[in-house]
Amino acid sequence: MEPDLLNSVFENAPFGFAHHEVVYDKKNQPVDYIFLKINKQFEQITGLKENLVIGKRVTEVIPDITSTKFNWIDFYGKISLEGATECFEQYFEPLKKWFQVQAFSHKKNFFSVFFINIDDRKKQESSLSASEQKFKELEKLYRNISDIIPDLIWAKDINKKYIFVNKSICDNLLGAVDINEPIGKDDMFFANRQRNLYPDNPHWHTFGEICQDSDSIVIESLKQGRFDEFGNVKGKFLYLDVIKTPMFNDEGKLIGVLGSARDITELKNSEKIIIKERERLANIIRSTNVGTWEWNVQTGDAIFNERWAEMLGYTLEELAPVSIDTLFRLIYKPDLSIHLETLEKHFAGDIEFFSSEFRMKHKNGNRVWISSNGKLIQWDENGKPLIMSGTHRDITDEKLKEETIEYIRRFRALLIEISSSFINVSLEEVYTAINNTLEKIGLFVGADRSYIFDFDYKTGITSNTYEWCSEGITPAIEYLQNVPLADDWIDTFSKGENMIIENVSALEDSYNKQVLEQQEIKSLIAIPMIHNNQCVGFVGFDSVKTYHIYSDDELKLLKVFSQLILNIILRTENETELVKAKEKAEESNKLKSAFLANMSHEIRTPMNGILGFLQLMDEPDLSEENKSKYIEILSHSGKRLLDTINDIIEISKIEAGQIGLHESNVNISEIITSQYNFFKIQAEGKNLDFRLSDKLTPENNTIVSDRTKITGILTNLIKNAIKFTREGFIETGCYFENNFITIYVKDSGIGIPADKIDLIFERFVQADLLSYNRSFEGSGLGLSIIKAYTNFLKGNIKVESEAGKGSTFHISIPYTPPLSKEKPAGKIQPVKMKNTNKKILIVEDDILSYKFLNAVLKRQSIETVIVKNGKEAVDYLKAPNDISLVFMDIKLPVMNGVDATIEIRKFLPDIPIIAQTAFAFVEDKNAIMDAGCTDYISKPIEIDALIPMLNKYL
Numbered sequence: 019m020e021p022d023l024l025n026s027v028f029e030n031a032p033f034g035f036a037h038h039e040v041v042y043d044k045k046n047q048p049v050d051y052i053f054l055k056i057n058k059q060f061e062q063i064t065g066l067k068e069n070l071v072i073g074k075r076v077t078e079v080i081p082d083i084t085s086t087k088f089n090w091i092d093f094y095g096k097i098s099l100e101g102a103t104e105c106f107e108q109y110f111e112p113l114k115k116w117f118q119v120q121a122f123s124h125k126k127n128f129f130s131v132f133f134i135n136i137d138d139r140k141k142q143e144s145s146l147s148a149s150e151q152k153f154k155e156l157e158k159l160y161r162n163i164s165d166i167i168p169d170l171i172w173a174k175d176i177n178k179k180y181i182f183v184n185k186s187i188c189d190n191l192l193g194a195v196d197i198n199e200p201i202g203k204d205d206m207f208f209a210n211r212q213r214n215l216y217p218d219n220p221h222w223h224t225f226g227e228i229c230q231d232s233d234s235i236v237i238e239s240l241k242q243g244r245f246d247e248f249g250n251v252k253g254k255f256l257y258l259d260v261i262k263t264p265m266f267n268d269e270g271k272l273i274g275v276l277g278s279a280r281d282i283t284e285l286k287n288s289e290k291i292i293i294k295e296r297e298r299l300a301n302i303i304r305s306t307n308v309g310t311w312e313w314n315v316q317t318g319d320a321i322f323n324e325r326w327a328e329m330l331g332y333t334l335e336e337l338a339p340v341s342i343d344t345l346f347r348l349i350y351k352p353d354l355s356i357h358l359e360t361l362e363k364h365f366a367g368d369i370e371f372f373s374s375e376f377r378m379k380h381k382n383g384n385r386v387w388i389s390s391n392g393k394l395i396q397w398d399e400n401g402k403p404l405i406m407s408g409t410h411r412d413i414t415d416e417k418l419k420e421e422t423i424e425y426i427r428r429f430r431a432l433l434i435e436i437s438s439s440f441i442n443v444s445l446e447e448v449y450t451a452i453n454n455t456l457e458k459i460g461l462f463v464g465a466d467r468s469y470i471f472d473f474d475y476k477t478g479i480t481s482n483t484y485e486w487c488s489e490g491i492t493p494a495i496e497y498l499q500n501v502p503l504a505d506d507w508i509d510t511f512s513k514g515e516n517m518i519i520e521n522v523s524a525l526e527d528s529y530n531k532q533v534l535e536q537q538e539i540k541s542l543i544a545i546p547m548i549h550n551n552q553c554v555g556f557v558g559f560d561s562v563k564t565y566h567i568y569s570d571d572e573l574k575l576l577k578v579f580s581q582l583i584l585n586i587i588l589r590t591e592n593e594t595e596l597v598k599a600k601e602k603a604e605e606s607n608k609l610k611s612a613f614l615a616n617m618s619h620e621i622r623t624p625m626n627g628i629l630g631f632l633q634l635m636d637e638p639d640l641s642e643e644n645k646s647k648y649i650e651i652l653s654h655s656g657k658r659l660l661d662t663i664n665d666i667i668e669i670s671k672i673e674a675g676q677i678g679l680h681e682s683n684v685n686i687s688e689i690i691t692s693q694y695n696f697f698k699i700q701a702e703g704k705n706l707d708f709r710l711s712d713k714l715t716p717e718n719n720t721i722v723s724d725r726t727k728i729t730g731i732l733t734n735l736i737k738n739a740i741k742f743t744r745e746g747f748i749e750t751g752c753y754f755e756n757n758f759i760t761i762y763v764k765d766s767g768i769g770i771p772a773d774k775i776d777l778i779f780e781r782f783v784q785a786d787l788l789s790y791n792r793s794f795e796g797s798g799l800g801l802s803i804i805k806a807y808t809n810f811l812k813g814n815i816k817v818e819s820e821a822g823k824g825s826t827f828h829i830s831i832p833y834t835p836p837l838s839k840e841k842p843a844g845k846i847q848p849v850k851m852k853n854t855n856k857k858i859l860i861v862e863d864d865i866l867s868y869k870f871l872n873a874v875l876k877r878q879s880i881e882t883v884i885v886k887n888g889k890e891a892v893d894y895l896k897a898p899n900d901i902s903l904v905f906m907d908i909k910l911p912v913m914n915g916v917d918a919t920i921e922i923r924k925f926l927p928d929i930p931i932i933a934q935t936a937f938a939f940v941e942d943k944n945a946i947m948d949a950g951c952t953d954y955i956s957k958p959i960e961i962d963a964l965i966p967m968l969n970k971y972l
Contacts, residue, residue: 034060037130040098041075048095050075051129063135064113082112097121098129107136116140165197168400170258170279172200173265176272178233179204190281191225191251191258205229212252224249225256236262236275247279257283259317280317284399292405296321309410311345311392315365315403318342329388329412331381350377350385357390364394365403372408375417387417422571429575432462433582440586445597448590449484452583456486459579464566465559466491467537470583471498472555473511478502480555491562494537504530511546511553516577518543520567541566545576547584557583679724679810683836686759687712687719689729690752697736701748704740711751718754722834727807728761734804735763735827743767746824757833758813764826770819779805779815804829854879856902856972861891861918862934863910867957871905874961880968887911888918895922901929903971908935908946916949923950930971934959 028035035057041050053071061067071079076091083090088108097104103122110117115137123129164171164184170191173182180200188194192208200208209226216222225247232245242263248256258279265274296312309326313319320342327334330348337344349357353376364372372392377385392408436455443451452470460468470484482498507530510517519542525531534542537560544558557580559566568576694710701708712719732750739748746766753760770778779801804827808815811831819825858875862868863886872882883901885891887910895901904922908915919931933946933954946954955967 029057031057031059032134034063034133034135035130036060038076038094038128040095040127040129042095042127048091048098050077050091051094052076053079054128063115063133080112086111094121094129094131098123098127101126107140109140168281170281171277173274173276174204174233175274176237177204178230178275181274187279191256191279193252216253219253221250222253223251225251232260232262233275236264237272240264240272255283256281257286282317285314285404288396310407311410312405312407313342315394315406316398320345326410329386329410330378348378350379353377372406375413386412387414389413422569426571426575429462429572432458433575433578436579437582445590445593448586452484452586453486455583456484459576460486460488460559463559463568463572463576464561466562467494467539467560469495469558469560470555470587471558473503473553475508475512475552475554478508483555492537501533504528506530507544508553511544511556514546514548514553516543516545516573517556517558518568521565538562540564543568543573543576545573545580547580547587549584549588554584555587556580680726681722681724683720684723684725684728685720686728686752686761687714689725689732690750690761693729693732693736694750697740701740704743705745706740706743707747709747709749709751711749711753713751713753714759715754718759718833719752720836721759721831722836723811723831724807727811728831731804731807731829732761732763734801735761735829738801739763739765739767739825743824754833758830759833760828760830762826762828764824766824769821769823769825770817771821775817775819778817855881857881857883857900858903858905859891859894859899859901860884860905861886861888861910861915862905862907863887864907867907867934871959874964878965878968888913888915888921891918892921895926895929903930903932903968906931906933906951908933916945919946919949919951932967932971 035055036053037055038051039054040048041052043049052073052075054073056066056068056071066079076083088110090110093104096102101123103120105118105120107116107118109115115135116139117133118136119131119133121129121131165186167184168186170187171182171184172180172187175181179202181202183192183194183197183200185197188197188200192200192205193212194200194208205226209223212223226249228247228249232243232247235245236243242261245260245262247258247260250256259282260277260279262275262277264272265276267273307325309329310323311326312321318341320340322334322337322340322344324334327337334340346354357374357376360369360372360374363369370393372390372394374390376388376390378388380386389411390408391411392406394403394406396405398404436458439455440448440451456468456470460466466488468486469482471480472483473480479500480498480503481500482495485493485495487493507517519525519534521541522531522534522539525534539560539562541561542558544556546553547555547557557576559576690710690712694708698708736748736750739750743765744767747764748766749762749764751762751764805815808829808831813829813831816828816830817825818828858880860868860871860882862871862884868882868884872884875882883894885894888906889912891904891906892913895904906915906919910918913921915933915935919933922929922931930952931950933951934957935943935946935954943954952971953967955963
């Protein structure tokens, strides 16, 4: 069978399947086993999901497995060692189910199981056996019960003949020899037999006819009936309270009458006395405003006064018919057992007076506390309890005060305990400690879910950070990340108030209501965490199973808890920041050390070349060929030194936030092609195969973006590829995918170790970070600049690399369609001076910089005058002169260029003053312009930028 088909069979099989590896201890004894594979039926039967099982030990997934009667680990360990196959049925306590299991091992230390749930079958077998035994026991039990019951019990067929009697009716009414004699006979058989024994005494036995009359009523009406039956039996008056009900077979056919009777002769005789006594007591009770009750313990009949019903919000009429069952039904079930135990003690004579406190259900759904006091006042002729009476008093207010005081005391104690528990908690334990705290508070207040959210007031976004759920409640933390908080919640929290929703279903239809109902929340409360007068999060409690209304005292204490949690979170954040700061400082020291070593190398190396070859240039017999080589070397060294300085300046500008976006229509294909052509000669100079792959089309190759930054990104990537590739190839290209344009550079260079990929975008880091045997020149800032530019463009970076095999950098930029067609730039023509024969004042203390400017300007027929500081410039311009423009260096001795410009503007407000500066930051350039400079040009000065500026102002 093909593997895919086999997998499909097992995955969709109607039985559970699991494959495991056994874990052994040092003594080669099985101590655990690991889940390697399960199928869908396994998940359905056990409720264990694949993502929570695979790769985990069974003791992690089912911790209770080590405490089961059947040693599953030893059993499966034996199978895996012996290669045996076992089929058996076994009860699995952790899941509380019976399983039929087939276990086998196809390879040592591994085993597999097939299993099905046979819980229903086991229950049916057990139930059937129990039913047969129970039937026999019940038959015997029913006979014994009926014979010891003092009440008269019988059953008759449709012809009113007995088919069942208990001992009591035989002894007290029929005068039968035993319980078998009445079977097949009717009432008149026994009545006539008694009358025949005393024919001269017509009052000896008058029972008989009335019994048969009530049988007829029940048979004809097919309804249960209650009857008073009385007369003489063996010369004594007998008063029976009789209940009769029709009997039907399984097909609904009437087959007879079932009856029971209770001797209430004494009760009837006492009724008159009791009625008189009741009237006397009623007058007393009316003045006490308490509820009264009187209970016939044997019949269950009960009498309550109107006040008793009023305490529960009812009238007696609404509760009718009333009996002792009415009372028991309204008593809160957890309190009923204690109430009945107290009654039994009173019945047994262990306590003289009955006294009990319990809760009863009020008509409005609430519970009221009742104090019940009473006493048995009458026993029957056998000394058994007969009549009991007493009073009910509403003590709800008293109990609520007591409970509130005790509740608050325990709540405060819990808060103190929680607060104390966090004193010595380490950072690693804080998460668990907070979750444990949520559980304690949640259980204490009766919530089904408790949680903590953080909140960003600026964005209105909130995320669930901690959560506890009671048993059976679905966690929601996974779905509540980075979600917008409803406006009414934000308004409430901004005022420092609690968000309280007593009934979610009563809310108006809204997104907020929809979110809460999806979590099946009935009621909730959320308390804001306020720090520096701003909400930074909130603590909440959900009620899912029932509605919950919090008292004012609870709200106050939950507010304290919220502040406690906030303090813990803030303390944790502070400690975490300290740890991060320490780690960052240590890493920063390493990077700074690497940077200083790198910068020393990158500055000294080209400077050494410049100074060395300048000395060689002074040799008198230097040939023109060598002179050209030396000049080329000097140019390369100078460019390398300038690249290092430019990188430092650019990363400093990025760090200072002094760069921005300059958006325009950018043709990515043109940039890729241009850079390819520019670097092709350099790549081929290293014998590298330089490739171009442009997969963009005219419909998607132009976007609105920053041309300079895209060019800078690609330039740095290609330069790095050339730098770090000794042989092989370099490929640059672009493509469109998922509404992003991706630029990439791929090479077969030295690659990047996996543990260094996250570091390469840090400042001053190269692939050979901290190595003293550096093989490559450069500042190590290129990728940091790329990362910053990419962030500005709202793009992302992806790196694929393997040490020794090469790297690929993908830069993805969001596609923004061009707004309009831009006119293509014309071909750049060499720039020449428009106005010559002018005189320019050069304020410069560096003689080399002056000589460079003088040489350039001299070729343009411009005369120059040099002064070496700002004061000399002010003095020169105050005297008569024919200066048309001033080149002002900024960093000067005696008086700097800014102060000099301010002084010059006092007497020459219109003369063009061009600042020449090496400053790179916006604030420096702003200060220069504010001082009165007309414009500025950055050092090192490029001729192509200098000439247009002179044309502009001369």
